[in-house]
Amino acid sequence: MILKDLRSALRSNIREYGMYIALVVIMGIFTIATQGIFISSRNIANLLNQTGYIAILAIGITLVIVIRHIDLSIGFLSGFLGAVAAIAMTAWGVSTWIAILIVLVLGTLAGLLTGYLVAGVGIPAFVASLAGWLIYRGALLTVTLKTGTIIIPNEDFNAIGNGYIPDILPADTAFLPELHKLTLLLGILAIVWLNVRAFQERASRQKYGLEVLPGDMFALKQLFLSVVLSLITWVVAGYNGMSWTLAIVIVVALIYNFVTTRTVLGRHIYAVGGNPEAAELSGVSVKKITLTVFGSMGMLCGLSGVLFASRLQSATTTAGTLFELDAIAAAYIGGVSAAGGVGKVTGSIVGAIVYMSLTSGMNLLGTDISLQYIIRGAVLVAAVIFDVQTRKAKS
């Protein structure tokens, strides 16, 4: 009985679960191959910190792809904005927070400019953002020309990419000595919250007679989710606790997930992606939505630039190289569709983790870099094939 339910639930949600299964499989393989090093708290913490700046870009590019456009300029824009932050702090002497603010505002403006070229002037996004790619690359080289790498001395800035959230109890307390207590607490709260939400959601759908997972399947799914989250919490808490990067990614993800799933703006974005003409005739301004989405992309470039610069504690001449492709790959692994209107922010974050797990695992194994590229390419294609096939089977 349960098995049969499980099979049918898996089959009808295969696309969504497939990615999680893939993640577990990939992590499993690397854990075995590295004799457990991969799953160690230290490595996972590192992995999540590395994923940060790509995950942020992946969130933004997901929405861009959902509305049927693309943005190639995000890598170098992020690199350039990181350099601007460094210059603001070192040469102009502004504080960390002002520097970050400047970068976010500049990023938004840059995004709006691309958006204007696309929505207002009618240039294909591919071309407009390719121009951006060239321009921001040139800009990055220009600002780092004199000095080369700019070392960032601000400690609070560098903590963003390297530091961890403080703990509520001192580390030498007898209670769970090895673990970061605040991280544990946050993890537990998250698990409780997720379960309560899922339960409420289910109850309200039932009230309206809408289709829900059968009871045992629902319980199984929540149990599985809770176990996975507990494991992640445990692992993360085992090494310094939650990093600032991870905290930022989680906050951004929560905000974007909320906006895309619950708000009018989010619904309008998916409507424009699903059928721009119908959306326009329904009173949704395609132009405004396009500007908003590109503007948000630019802002996230600023954030990602900050994360990367602070992680390296410096701005380099090559910062941002190929970030755009990593982010796009993450979004596609996460299930966004180029035909428009389909793709979740959460999917893209998991996509980013899958993608970075590959990199991290192969680095641990000492896989040759040339082979790494080939494997990453193969995984990308496999993910999209899977996506296309499951979509076909469903309709």
Added chain:
Amino acid sequence: MSEPILEMRNITKTFPGVRALSDVSFRVARGEIHCLVGENGAGKSTLMKVLSGVYPHGSYEGEILLSGSPQRFRGIADSERAGIGIIYQELALVPDMTVYDNILLGHELRSGVTVDLNGTIKKATEMLAKVRLQLDPSTKVRDLGVGKQQLVEIAKALSRDVKLLILDEPTAALNEDDCDNLLDILRGLRRDGVTCIMISHKLKEVIRIADTVTVLRDGRTVRTLDAGKGEVSEGILIQHMVGREIDDVYPKRTSKKFGDVVLEARNWTVYSHGLGRTVLKDVNFTVRRGEIVGFAGLMGSGRTELARSVFGNPDGYRVEGELLVEGRPVRFGDPRAAIDAGVAYASEDRKRNGLILIQDVKQNITLANLRALAARGVVDGNAETKVAEDYRSALSIKTPSIDQKVLNLSGGNQQKVSVAKWLFVRPKVLILDEPTRGIDVGAKYEIYTLMNKLVAEGMSIVMISSELPEVLGMSDRVYIVSTGRITGELPVEEADQEKIMRLATS
């Protein structure tokens, strides 16, 4: 009866949550024109998709026999090879390619590695002659009217030596002349020995052309009727389709009370940059509160352009003239402004620009008025569900749930969703562009009843329709549009088909 060319036995086809066909049996005799009728969602299109291999063998239960031999199509290519040609509910031509390229698309004639251009043109010309279409085969499909495009589709099917031609609502978008022409061509094909299966909601034309009619209801075969034995009449068909009698196709209005003018256009002139010409010239019209105003005219006469230029002009035409809503001059920059001022427009082409097919019923219904369901930008999911459920039952939208993607609804039910979307906006003036295209008699009756109810409550309705009986049956006043000008205005009591046709072609 001689051996049937086609026999489908005990076909059952289910989708998640829906049993589209249960145990349907269907026989078609060689050389006949066999019509398939039934309500929206009865399973007509699904049955034809099973037949043509869109749903491959194994995805349904039952048997298909062609001239007595069992078939197992794995895809359309297989059924094509077996001599089946299908023309879908929505046209499948490439607009920017020429007529001859479209006709031979997928079966290009080659000489060596290149396409044999002269051969292609020759073959295409032959096929066009078969459908009696006189035009230069190097015309782009985009530049043809819908009627001619439909004929090109048939020519395309014929170029593949079809023995069994399936047409899914071929006349839904055609005006009467084009319909007549199409029916003539089908008769010609019958003489040449081609068997035709035609799906249609236009019962009058079914009666004119069918040798045999099969009625489907709720995924089951209800009856097969033989026209030769005089078994086919409109009353009988309706009765079998909806399971009850409908005496009057157009429900009576209880009261007609018209208020002040709600919408008025003065010297409305529209120039299209895309077409490079003036599509509407000096158009004047008024719509009063509680009134149904019909706009009659031929396909391409400019009625849709009129509606869209009034509705916030999303096509970016150059517009001159005055527009007044409740006596106040207005100028809508985009559809949003028009909606906010109380003017709504349900477009004629629901698939292309009416609905978001990949989204569900609920999301489509609420899209144009999400703000009404939101507090500080956050959508209230429960309220939304309730609204969607209300419209689903008010319009009897046939769907397993409001979570179903609109893509999976039958054509007629999609149309209802698109009407529901605009009702939820509660506009002052609702412009309906071909509101009953592809809708069955029962559902038509429901939509007409709804229109009457809305105007009784004080809404005004502009109805653009190419079906004259509908215009005459529903409107209070009729404007006739011909090549971008209003050539007549008639109170419905003074209007008849002949007068309207004369004005529409003047």
